[in-house]
Amino acid sequence: MVRRMLVLLAAAALALGLTGPARAVQGEVYVALGDSAAAGPLVPDQVVPDLGCWRSDHNYAHLTARAIGAAVLRDVTCSGAKTKDMYQSQKTDLGSVAPQFDALREDTTLVTVQIGANDVGLTGFIEDCLNLLPPPVGDPCNDDYVVDGQDSWRVKTDALRPKLTALAADIRARAPHARVFLVGYATYAPPNGCYPTVPIIKADANYIRGTLMYFNQMLAEQAAAAGIGFIDLQTPSVGHDPCASPGVRWIEPYVPASPAAPFHPNGLGMKNFATIVTAAVTGALSQT
Template sequence: MKRLLHGMVGALVLAGTALAATPAHAATVEYVALGDSMASGPLIPDITGPIGCGRSTHNYAHELADALNADLRDVTCSGARTKHMTEGQSTSVGGVDTGTVPPQFDALTASTTLVTLTIGGNDVGLVGVAEDCVNLDPTATPCKGEFEAEVAQKTRDLGPKLGAVLDGIRARSPKARIVVTGYGLYIKQNGCWPFQPVLPTDANFLQGAVNAMNDVIRVQANAHGATYIDLVTPSAGHDGCQSASKRWIEGYVPLNPAAPLHPNARGEAAYAGIIGSALGA
């Protein structure tokens, strides 16, 4: 009997030691989402935050936060540029002023453990160029010659700006894992004129410009200790030339609730899954 009692006491002591060594719950992920409209998800229901930012409850940050059970501070905002990480941003809807939002870096703290960043498209001005390249005349001169040099220069200029942003994140949130996304596949090789009204040459120019910008983003992420997420490769078959049920990014005339030339809810959810996989979520 004594031997049995000693055995039971020993087992209880070992069990108690194991329980004491195991945290009651995993540490909460303190997640800050930074970025522009590709990250904010304009016109995807439901809206949250400042109306001028076009921030959706189904953007990739919200989807990822749900998967991670994270404490999310989402400050993504349509129209944001690299300078709006440290400067306030004036917002508007349909040309009507909707006020100024604080610098996105205000959301960062020393206890932040995860940061996602999608930025650069507005610095390079790609949406505006894509809008100017609309052409319903198959015999017209492609727009590539008009914009190629300007886009290339702005893409080069993005590098040091993005590097400074990444250094700024690290300085404010030294414990955080920083994840930087590229931009997705907007239009397939040679396009799909007139379904998407850009000439084949211009379709390749526009997606090529996105790819070149992604290269800059990747180089800066790697140089500054961040994780780069490629969104072009997994987007194959989900560009704006595809049907409403397959596309992740809308074309010039959306077939799903989303802004033109921006991800829809399916795309944002896919991006969240891709980022989550990279994080081992």
């Protein structure tokens, strides 16, 4: 996964202020957990230390922290992270980083966590479906993932449910005073795709779309079951997927037009995700 990320980052490199403060609680101690969708690889500027995490100082966690006037932000999001990396050190190509849960403490008042895509291999799945030649020359990918009559991605997604239940409980144990939000993933493909702008054929684009919708539904269900908040990024990002034009899209395609890793949020996406996250966390606060 890390090697694949470096290849994608190289391709991106070759290709090339959130609104004012919202109502907030002064003294908020915000911990951001998650993978590359939260970290913001290649979105300027990448922060130190932990350069191997490809973490931006303009990802939605940083922008949300500024918007709510947080007293402390501990952003430990890291590209390539899986649920296991919440509990143990994560290896990157530039060294190991501490378990993300080390950032959770008694003083934590707010937690966002965006995790799970790497557990089931969704990034690799999208890459596998890239098809430079359409049928009948090109080979569709969607039928490769049916094993013994079962959709292997849905099987992997359902297998993640107990890990997320445990994850929510463990966050609460480490940060008992925190409001906790599980963050979903954005829209990565419109109906029927947009071949050849994004070289994924119609059937595969619809398969990717359906798979991610099922994955986000699972995240929402697990958040509800665990009694934590869920922040939907899929619905508001409709029309801002990699098929949209530069300046409109929030997720970059395989050959990015703005600084971001392929099939990851760009700066505009992070700005809009921060608006959504800010609204969610401040709205929940006003109800408590």
